[in-house]
Amino acid sequence: MSKDTREPLIFDVSRPGRVAANLLPKCDVPYQSPSELLGAESLREKLPLPEVSELDVVRHFTHLSQRNYSIDAGFYPLGSCTMKYNPKINEKTAGLPGFAALHPLQPQETVQGALELIYELQKMLAEICGMKATTLQPSAGAHGELLAMMMVQAYHAERGDTQRNIVVIPDSAHGTNPASAARCGFKVKGIPSNEKGCTDLAGLEKALEGGNVAALMLTNPNTVGLFESDIQQICQMVHDAGGLVYCDGANMNAMLGLTRPGDMGFDVMHFNLHKTFSTPHGGGGPGCGAVSVQANLEPYLPVPTVEKEGDTFRWKFDNSKSVGKVHSFYGAFLIAVRAYTYILSLGKEGLRSASENALINANYIRARLADYYDVAYNAPICMHEVVFSANRQKREGDVRAMDISKRLMDYGFHPPTNYFPLIVPEALMIEPTETESKQTIDSFIEAMIAIAKETQENPEIVRTAPHTTLVSRLDETMAVKNLDLRYAPLFEE
Amino acid sequence: MAQNIPADLKYTKSHEWVRVEGDVVVIGITDHAQDSLGDIVYLDLPEAGRVLAKEDTFGEVESVKAVSELYSPVSGEVVEANTGIQDSTEVVNTDPYEGGWLIKVRLSDPSEVEALLSAEEYGAVADAEGH
Amino acid sequence: MAYISNTNEDRAEMLSAMGFTSFDALLAPLPPAIRYQGELNIPTALDEGGVLRRLQQLAAKNVDLESHLCFLGAGIYDHFRPVVVGMLAVRGEFATAYTPYQPEVSQGTLQAIYEYQTLICGLTNMDISNASMYDGATGLAEAALMATSILNRGDIVVSGAVNPLYRQVIQTYANVTGYRVVEVPTAEGVTDTERLSEIVNSQTACVVFQQPNFFGNLEDVETLTETAHKAGALAISAVDPISLGLLKPPGDYGVDIVLGEGQSLGNAMGFGGPLLGFFACNKRFVRSFPGRIVGATQDSQGRRGYTMTLRTREQDIRREKATSNICTNQALLALCATIYLCELGKTGLRHVADLSLQKAHYAFQQLCAIEGVKPLFPNAKFFKEFALSLPVSPSELNTSLLQSKIVGGLDLGAYYPEFAGSSLFCVTETKTKAGIDALVSATEGVVKGGKA
Numbered sequence A: 001m002s003k004d005t006r007e008p009l010i011f012d013v014s015r016p017g018r019v020a021a022n023l024l025p026k027c028d029v030p031y032q033s034p035s036e037l038l039g040a041e042s043l044r045e046k047l048p049l050p051e052v053s054e055l056d057v058v059r060h061f062t063h064l065s066q067r068n069y070s071i072d073a074g075f076y077p078l079g080s081c082t083m084k085y086n087p088k089i090n091e092k093t094a095g096l097p098g099f100a101a102l103h104p105l106q107p108q109e110t111v112q113g114a115l116e117l118i119y120e121l122q123k124m125l126a127e128i129c130g131m132k133a134t135t136l137q138p139s140a141g142a143h144g145e146l147l148a149m150m151m152v153q154a155y156h157a158e159r160g161d162t163q164r165n166i167v168v169i170p171d172s173a174h175g176t177n178p179a180s181a182a183r184c185g186f187k188v189k190g191i192p193s194n195e196k197g198c199t200d201l202a203g204l205e206k207a208l209e210g211g212n213v214a215a216l217m218l219t220n221p222n223t224v225g226l227f228e229s230d231i232q233q234i235c236q237m238v239h240d241a242g243g244l245v246y247c248d249g250a251n252m253n254a255m256l257g258l259t260r261p262g263d264m265g266f267d268v269m270h271f272n273l274h275k276t277f278s279t280p281h282g283g284g285g286p287g288c289g290a291v292s293v294q295a296n297l298e299p300y301l302p303v304p305t306v307e308k309e310g311d312t313f314r315w316k317f318d319n320s321k322s323v324g325k326v327h328s329f330y331g332a333f334l335i336a337v338r339a340y341t342y343i344l345s346l347g348k349e350g351l352r353s354a355s356e357n358a359l360i361n362a363n364y365i366r367a368r369l370a371d372y373y374d375v376a377y378n379a380p381i382c383m384h385e386v387v388f389s390a391n392r393q394k395r396e397g398d399v400r401a402m403d404i405s406k407r408l409m410d411y412g413f414h415p416p417t418n419y420f421p422l423i424v425p426e427a428l429m430i431e432p433t434e435t436e437s438k439q440t441i442d443s444f445i446e447a448m449i450a451i452a453k454e455t456q457e458n459p460e461i462v463r464t465a466p467h468t469t470l471v472s473r474l475d476e477t478m479a480v481k482n483l484d485l486r487y488a489p490l491f492e493e
Numbered sequence B: 001m002a003q004n005i006p007a008d009l010k011y012t013k014s015h016e017w018v019r020v021e022g023d024v025v026v027i028g029i030t031d032h033a034q035d036s037l038g039d040i041v042y043l044d045l046p047e048a049g050r051v052l053a054k055e056d057t058f059g060e061v062e063s064v065k066a067v068s069e070l071y072s073p074v075s076g077e078v079v080e081a082n083t084g085i086q087d088s089t090e091v092v093n094t095d096p097y098e099g100g101w102l103i104k105v106r107l108s109d110p111s112e113v114e115a116l117l118s119a120e121e122y123g124a125v126a127d128a129e130g131h
Numbered sequence C: 001m002a003y004i005s006n007t008n009e010d011r012a013e014m015l016s017a018m019g020f021t022s023f024d025a026l027l028a029p030l031p032p033a034i035r036y037q038g039e040l041n042i043p044t045a046l047d048e049g050g051v052l053r054r055l056q057q058l059a060a061k062n063v064d065l066e067s068h069l070c071f072l073g074a075g076i077y078d079h080f081r082p083v084v085v086g087m088l089a090v091r092g093e094f095a096t097a098y099t100p101y102q103p104e105v106s107q108g109t110l111q112a113i114y115e116y117q118t119l120i121c122g123l124t125n126m127d128i129s130n131a132s133m134y135d136g137a138t139g140l141a142e143a144a145l146m147a148t149s150i151l152n153r154g155d156i157v158v159s160g161a162v163n164p165l166y167r168q169v170i171q172t173y174a175n176v177t178g179y180r181v182v183e184v185p186t187a188e189g190v191t192d193t194e195r196l197s198e199i200v201n202s203q204t205a206c207v208v209f210q211q212p213n214f215f216g217n218l219e220d221v222e223t224l225t226e227t228a229h230k231a232g233a234l235a236i237s238a239v240d241p242i243s244l245g246l247l248k249p250p251g252d253y254g255v256d257i258v259l260g261e262g263q264s265l266g267n268a269m270g271f272g273g274p275l276l277g278f279f280a281c282n283k284r285f286v287r288s289f290p291g292r293i294v295g296a297t298q299d300s301q302g303r304r305g306y307t308m309t310l311r312t313r314e315q316d317i318r319r320e321k322a323t324s325n326i327c328t329n330q331a332l333l334a335l336c337a338t339i340y341l342c343e344l345g346k347t348g349l350r351h352v353a354d355l356s357l358q359k360a361h362y363a364f365q366q367l368c369a370i371e372g373v374k375p376l377f378p379n380a381k382f383f384k385e386f387a388l389s390l391p392v393s394p395s396e397l398n399t400s401l402l403q404s405k406i407v408g409g410l411d412l413g414a415y416y417p418e419f420a421g422s423s424l425f426c427v428t429e430t431k432t433k434a435g436i437d438a439l440v441s442a443t444e445g446v447v448k449g450g451k452a
């Protein structure tokens, strides 16, 4: 029998009558019966919440935390996610009461420091990408994409160009690109990548025919980790056809201080502050998908925008061309505080150095593993990430990219991204980031080489990995077929 | 990898198979299709009575990590859908050509069947996609 | 350089291992015309102490609500955050992990999400909860879009008593998709149910309301839900999760989709972000549902484990046909909500809700005793927020209150011109009787001072 290593659910720990701590004051105003104040018919009977002590809570969540892999614990080369070190000072500044304990509807004169920070960060981001203006309202990359497509639509509508209902997206794009365009009512037209893994100009030309294209959504560097060297021509082609060009800026970590999407010809882009600007990913979020625009799209930015008059900052709500609002308030302010802290810590020289080291680390991995794994599209140089294909391992040992990823766990590393981009069979997408040392990267490379050898000598050990984690591979078919999405006993009785 | 491609059926490039039973055809997905999808966990099938044109989508088949649309190889009216297997979708994996059939369609243009791929032609399609 | 681990020697060695002598070789793919030659107009690096000082200086320009009393609500609430919540959630093992795509090394995050889903289902009495949405407003917009696609109908009917900021977001989302947003008027501070029954028809995809509504008042949720269902539409309710410590859960009155802002469940107000959209629905809609969801299953040795499931709804697999474009969500805030709900538990949440109810009613009664201050909606029942018509201008009152270290209520005229001259006050359990009395006497002072 295998050892049962599971952490009980907090509901299993619960005991009737147990309470956590003396959290709340006694009622110090005259007590009135809730059923009189609210009406007995409005009140609930059961409240199925756990009853646990504070020590139960601390132990439980400490145990859960120990069941996670994290950047703080080890190398996390998850491609497209920029899992760089998240500086601790960011948490300190975001926790200052002068930021954390602000209500979004306080009078503007009481939040001048917050508005100044937003204003400053927006300017910095616009400078970094070479555009005119920025909004921090979107909550994540996908939300930024959606907002950008809304602005694209408003732009064409104002010009009476309402027939433009197509958004062109390369087949290498992240799934959020087509999903965001479709959410905005656009039809998605895919274009294939060329033999170099980049945008196929002839394919683009053809897609642009007919005058119905509203925009091209392009990731640069693209999801194969390659810089789109024809980018200026691509932007020109789309502009000539009357369309706009959107940059998925998830890969901005390759470009800080080295090149700017605005200078390439892009009209609009999103940043992932939760990637490039080191705000922690939190096991899935939160993020901030700040969007920057050139002058042509500035009028359509969501409201409110922040303005500076003399030394005073204020919200501007009335903007007749704005697409409206995409967030309850102004976006993820405390994420903005972290990103701003980070930019001040790095300075302009540190930003550039971050991208330089990101490129060096990725290319070093590419060079050292090229004999063991097939480099996708075999370009001589990659940007901040490198995509391999496990095709060779699949052929030689019936070992898939997923198997290699699982085996890496046994060597103490987080796996790379698998099965993305879709155009690379058996993709292993590796993004080391700039914060890792040569020493760490060397040990990762050794592990990858050892696994490549195992696929030849003992493929079974790779195919059945991981062997050292708290749970082994999970039955995902069972998870879908016998849906268990909440702890059922709580809802019985 | 050996492919099971019965010689007496007709096929499409999108991996459906067709068996003619008088003026009705039975339609399913091929062994190759079920194998590349993996464990099938969900089937979306049309209601009887729906009229399909050739190449219309008539449903969806899903595994844990992939979705595939189903395209009608022929034109006609759906006379029956194999709703009985919607709770035991693994039948499509284990028995794609018999128990795992998906819909029956009354042909509106029997000549369409002739234009479909033979087992041999389909085998070439499946091979080209590789394994 | 900050946070760079490689030394100059490391870099030189790495470049030479690749056969290069300088970093510039790696920029070969960049056409010279777009290589950035300038220096970014961004300050040069500050030392850690310098960074802290700059941020402290900015923070000090704000009036923070630890040093001031806050009577603002309207969607973001000053509820007590038990210390343990922040202490646990800041652990790097939670905070610096990515989305749990690799379940074997993410069981902590996954189990926490499963517990979160269970807690949200318990609070709302709904069948399924997702792992989170961006915030209450986008959650509401997604719910409305979900209804349009389930029913293939184009009208989104929204009560005028739904948070006006949320309504702006729904409108923004609807504009680009061509759906029509139809507003239901209010009467005496609640949705006008008679008008609603005239408005709904066979084009209505959903009826959206909020409980308690924007004015803090209790809606006749049974009738609203019934009216939606009679028209074949879905009933969608935004709820205040704290109120569910006392109020009947939406599952009890048959709502189809429930969502809300989860900030008050142990998360900072943070000037309005990041926030936590919670989202739950009836299990009939499990395939139309937006966002990530975690399920329990077994590993290859039969041990219980958790994994993301129903993945084919999502953008990375279904792309333009996905149920939503959401990818990154608000996982860490959902974790805080989970810890919060466990820490407070059954009795604690009820107590928070009850204290808020008691204090709000005490404040209401004391304020209404001031001459000229009148309830805006005298017949309404309310939870922790209430609207008062004032004999002085709300913004002037607020300016004066600031001198007593009080952040007053929301000037309703900014959102409802017909209610100019009225304020929306919020009182939570964090306000003591003394604090409320301070608000009352400061208000009385301004009113008696005769300023208008």
Ligand SMILES: Cc1ncc(COP(=O)(O)O)c(C=O)c1O
Residues within 6 Å of the ligand: A080, A081, A140, A141, A142, A143, A174, A176, A177, A219, A223, A248, A250, A251, A272, A287, A289, C326, C327, C328
């Ligand atoms: C290339 C790319 N585009 C877009 C996104 C979406 O960003 P987010 O997860 O912040 O919504 C991601 C990240 O997952 C990405 O890698």
